Amino acid sequence: MRLVVLGGGESGVGTAILGKKKGYDVFVSDFGKIKETYKEVLSINGIQWEDEQHTEDLILNADVVMKSPGIPDKAPIIKKLVEKGISVISEIEFAIQFTNALTIGITGSNGKTTTTLLTYHLLKQGGLNVGLAGNIGKSFAWQVAEDKFDVYVLELSSFQLDGIINYKPHIAIITNLSPDHLDRYNYDYNQYIAAKFRITMNQDENDFLIVDGDDIEIQKWLQNNKIEANVIPFSLQDKNKEGGYVQENNIYNNVNNELFTMPINELALEGKHNVKNAMAATAVAQLMKIRKQTIRESLSNFQGAEHRLxxxxxxxxxxxxxxxxxxxxxxxxxxxxxxxxxxxxxxxxxxxxxxxxxxxxxxxxxxxxxxxxxxxxxxxxxxxxxxxxxxxxxxxxxxxxxxxxxxxxxxxxxxxxxxxxxxxxxxxxxxxxxxxxxxxxxx
CATH class of the missing domain: 3.90.190.20 (Mur ligase, C-terminal domain)
Incomplete structure (x- = not known):
């Protein structure tokens, strides 16, 4: 089986390493320049690569192609692959077939990095053997190749979700929606929204989708589309029977008939949006059976993302x-x-x-x-x-x-x-x- 990886960055190199380990004939091609550190890794692992060009003869003979998130679908080489009927997928889709780990997928226009880091922190403090990947840190594929985590918390961009076919997170979060990257979606906001909701397309009745109950676009989409997953909302405005809400300066999270409460002023992160991020991450921790006391401590001692407030x-x-x-x-x-x-x-x-x-x-x-x-x-x-x-x-x-x-x-x-x-x-x-x-x- 020939695996061609387009893009020699973190996700590309990680995919190449996993592919090689799983017996694929691997070739990495980057239209830009590959960083020296990544070139060394590829060479040490005996993986062929090229940069500053795409040699079509070496690409169009692929059985499967992993496209890095930064490459748009309208790139000429992608169009040619699609015309030939060659499967073009994302790193997440490629790597998931080689792990039995449970995954938590987090997407949204804003807040996804903070929510991902916070969720990871809660699960790690709760004693789970958990990895952190996706749009953040070390590539998911690379970790699947080298590490043995039971659970992964993945930050997923719309571009990564565009390239999934069978990937299904056990728990998915959509933090919120606002127009972003519309240049990649023909300036059509609805196409961008549909890309975000791909996170739940393979979920079934045993899975969970955690969403912002105050977000008009999310609510509209849920009303007009049928999904299988159990929806858990969080809100600053409504008192939800199930999910997260705020009352008298306290967070309440009712998940699996377990009520978690905590004063807002004890949260490490400030701002209303971070109250929402905390409710989303807490819902995951509750579904993963983390003790309430641990959740409380973790929410109060969390160090936020660098470059984010x-x-x-x-x-x-x-x-x-x-x-x-x-x-x-x-x-x-x-x-x-x-x-x-x-x-x-x-x-x-x-x-x-x-x-x-x-x-x-x-x-x-x-x-x-x-x-x-x-x-x-x-x-x-x-x-x-x-x-x-x-x-x-x-x-x-x-x-x-x-x-x-x-x-x-x-x-x-x-x-x-x-x-x-x-x-x-x-x-x-x-x-x-x-x-x-x-x-x-x-x-």
């Missing part, structure tokens, strides 16, 4: 917060919503067709000044110049942080929450977040 330092009574992972408007909405002090907001980068209007009420209420950090800041300037007292432009992180320090007074916060991609001035959002933290530490 990460408190960096307090200098002269000003709190600096790194939310570099906020690459769309919806994420920034959550960030601003969780701010409790006047805020100097650092924003900007490569705009993905953002509509900033929904942020207006929060910006008026919470933001005292704005620092635009990008190559082209015109749209931000036009949108917000009459809303805040001061708005400045800069193209350097060090300068942005220095200006922020001058603008901020005792008791304020400085928030990096860009709403945009980072590729104009930085390698990626992690690089942007690290530069912010370094600049803050050097103040």
């Amino acid at each position: 990460e408190k960096v330092l307090k200098i002269q009574d000003v709190q600096y917060i790194n939310d570099s992972k906020a690459t769309n408007v919806n994420s920034v909405f959550y960030a601003l919503d969780s701010m409790t002090t006047p805020t100097v907001w650092i924003v900007g980068g490569v705009d993905k067709g953002n509509d900033y209007d929904e942020l207006m009420p929060l910006v008026r209420e919470k933001v005292k000044s704005i620092i635009c950090l990008g190559v082209d800041n015109q749209k931000l300037m036009n949108t917000f110049q009459n809303v805040v007292d001061t708005i400045v432009e800069t193209t350097s992180m060090v300068e942005a942080v220095k200006i922020a320090q001058k603008m901020a007074e005792k008791g304020d916060a400085v928030l990096l929450s860009p709403a945009c991609a980072s590729f104009d001035l930085f390698e990626n959002y992690e690089d942007r977040g690290r530069q912010f933290k370094n600049a803050v530490r050097n103040l």
